[in-house]
Amino acid sequence: MSAITQAELNTSGEIRVHVETYCPSSSLERAIFVFNQLKMYKTKERNSVLIYFATESRKFAVIGDTGINAVVPEDFWESIKETMRVSFMDGYFVEGICKGVKEIGQKLKAFFPISKDDVNELSNEISIGE
Numbered sequence: 001m002s003a004i005t006q007a008e009l010n011t012s013g014e015i016r017v018h019v020e021t022y023c024p025s026s027s028l029e030r031a032i033f034v035f036n037q038l039k040m041y042k043t044k045e046r047n048s049v050l051i052y053f054a055t056e057s058r059k060f061a062v063i064g065d066t067g068i069n070a071v072v073p074e075d076f077w078e079s080i081k082e083t084m085r086v087s088f089m090d091g092y093f094v095e096g097i098c099k100g101v102k103e104i105g106q107k108l109k110a111f112f113p114i115s116k117d118d119v120n121e122l123s124n125e126i127s128i129g130e
Contacts, residue, residue, distance in 0.1 A: 016050050023057040
């Protein structure tokens, strides 16, 4: 959670992490489902990001809302996913997620800088699924 708080100090973007044991479908499909279930689309600038991770299924995804995807390059998420993948392959799951969160905060700063009247629109708590 502190990684999310730190990452959001530089951007108005909202970052959430969702962890569950099994992924019943593709990681992207599941991430979209969880994104909607958590109502992450309810931000003023539609600039929220979800890191989805299924521990036993060994699947993960990083997705952004429409406000982000409208302004970032097509391959925007690839370096973040690769950073995380390298840590995961070495068995460092928490570190991989934290590195991903940090990189998201840094990259979003260019597109969604923090403003003086910024409000934390989404919880920084990690959500846990089944």
